[in-house]
Amino acid sequence: MRIGQGYDLHRLVSGRALLLGGVRIPHARGLAGHSDADVLAHAVGDALLGALGQGDLGVHFPSSDERWRDASGARLLGEIVAKLAPAGFAIANVDATIVAQEPRLAPFRVEIQESLAKLLGVEPARVNVKLKSTDGLGALGRAEGIAAQAVVLLERVMR
Numbered sequence: 001m002r003i004g005q006g007y008d009l010h011r012l013v014s015g016r017a018l019l020l021g022g023v024r025i026p027h028a029r030g031l032a033g034h035s036d037a038d039v040l041a042h043a044v045g046d047a048l049l050g051a052l053g054q055g056d057l058g059v060h061f062p063s064s065d066e067r068w069r070d071a072s073g074a075r076l077l078g079e080i081v082a083k084l085a086p087a088g089f090a091i092a093n094v095d096a097t098i099v100a101q102e103p104r105l106a107p108f109r110v111e112i113q114e115s116l117a118k119l120l121g122v123e124p125a126r127v128n129v130k131l132k133s134t135d136g137l138g139a140l141g142r143a144e145g146i147a148a149q150a151v152v153l154l155e156r157v158m159r
Contacts, residue, residue: 002089002154004051008042009140009147018106020098020146021116021129022074029144031146034063034070040098040116040129041073043148045080047094052087077119077121089154091122096150097130101143105131 012018014112016030021040031037044057054060061068068076084090094116098105105112109129117124134141 001092001156002051002053004047004049004152004154006043006046006048006050006056006150007147008039008046008149009145010037010039011145012143013107013153018103018146018148019073020148021092021096021112022072022077023108023112023115023120025103025105027109035061035076036067036070036072037147038073039148040112040150041077041119043150044094044096044120044152045073045076047150047152048077048080048084048091051091051152052083052089054083074119081119081121084154085157088156090157091120091126092153092155093126094120094122094150094152095128095130096148097132097134098146098148099134099140100146101133101136101141107145134158 010031012029013032018025018030019038113129117127
């Protein structure tokens with residue numbers, strides 16, 4: 001078995017869509033970034049790459065490469081998930097946390113969990129998504145951005 005941990009943070013800005021785990025969340029602001037800035041997809045992707053011992057998103061999808069401009073988190077996760085079977089691993093489970101003061105995400109939690117599971121090619125029971133606010137503390141508490149962290153467990157599959 002292998003464990004990986006991932007983290008991502010992006011600033012909230014006007015004029016961008018807000019995507020979390022591949023789900024478009026209605027909000028006046030979205031996340032700034034070279035790609036679609038889906039912090040949840042990015043954190044899970046980093047966790048998967050970490051468990052594989054293959055660096056992070058910046059190694060595989062550098063912001064200096066225009067091919068990845070506005071790339072969806074779903075696309076990036078698809079590229080990473082495709083690395084699992086050749087390496088002899090499958091996803092046992094994913095545990096992720098989104099940290100956001102706004103918007104209120106509780107009405108979207110199940111949809112985000114199901115979308116993330118679909119992107120990863122696993123049943124929703126293998127994916128847990130938690131939602132946290134910061135009770136107004138720090139940059140995230142001032143609703144300047146949204147962060148996500150994830151832990152994944154990979155299991156060796158028989159070849």
